[in-house]
Amino acid sequence: MHSDQISIPVLTIDGPSGSGKGTISRAVSERLGWHFLDSGALYRAVGLAASWADIAFDDVESLARCAIETDVRFVDRPGDDPLVLINGRDASSELRTETCGAAASAIAAIPEVRTALVDKQRSFRQPPGLVADGRDMGTVIFPDAEFKVFLTASAEIRAERRYKQLKQKGFEVTLSALLREIVARDARDAGRAVAPLRAATDAVHIDATGLGIGEVVERVLELIRHGR
Numbered sequence: 001m002h003s004d005q006i007s008i009p010v011l012t013i014d015g016p017s018g019s020g021k022g023t024i025s026r027a028v029s030e031r032l033g034w035h036f037l038d039s040g041a042l043y044r045a046v047g048l049a050a051s052w053a054d055i056a057f058d059d060v061e062s063l064a065r066c067a068i069e070t071d072v073r074f075v076d077r078p079g080d081d082p083l084v085l086i087n088g089r090d091a092s093s094e095l096r097t098e099t100c101g102a103a104a105s106a107i108a109a110i111p112e113v114r115t116a117l118v119d120k121q122r123s124f125r126q127p128p129g130l131v132a133d134g135r136d137m138g139t140v141i142f143p144d145a146e147f148k149v150f151l152t153a154s155a156e157i158r159a160e161r162r163y164k165q166l167k168q169k170g171f172e173v174t175l176s177a178l179l180r181e182i183v184a185r186d187a188r189d190a191g192r193a194v195a196p197l198r199a200a201t202d203a204v205h206i207d208a209t210g211l212g213i214g215e216v217v218e219r220v221l222e223l224i225r226h227g228r
Helices: 021-032 039-052 060-069 098-108 111-122 137-141 155-168 175-191 213-225
Strands: 010-014 035-038 072-077 080-086 130-134 147-152 204-207
Touching: 010 021, 010 137, 010 213, 021 035, 021 130, 021 213, 035 039, 039 060, 039 072, 039 080, 039 098, 039 111, 039 130, 060 111, 098 111, 098 175, 111 137, 130 137, 137 147, 147 213, 155 175, 204 213
Parallel strands: 010 130, 010 147, 035 130, 147 204
Antiparallel strands: 072 080
């Protein structure tokens, strides 16, 4: 990391799948006028690029090379998820499928892939500031971040949120299957040997189970206004 980047403020929002961290992070970044990093989308992008290239998930060397070489760009769209371009190709819809999410979770457990993506993620730290959403933002990628949040919610609530999101986008899914996948992904993410899902020791915990999006956003903004 360049020395001039150290002075750029970073807010990390980590948490399990479906906790709402992506929605909250985007909303907070818009309110602050800061850049936004969806680290999960980077892993999904590598998983998708690997599938396009017919790279097997046990071919670690090829996956790591794919992580380094894959060009991922986010294009802001007011009121909607960012447009995601993978090697110049619009993959925004494909990235949000459960199949792609499962692939991302699988390759995220590979140390060589995680290492290959470290610098790519840190490069998003640009003035005036960065909101970084993921699972190891506050523990591994930006351990020096001034502001850290660990956002969670019950597995049932997270499954319901994903169900509504995917149905709105036209995907055929069942609530029971989503709940099983979320529980399984939690176990994989928390149990992996490298950068497991856990809260940074200095993170502020927010349980969003009974809170609306606006309430969570305001709580996060209060942390920044008051320096914690």
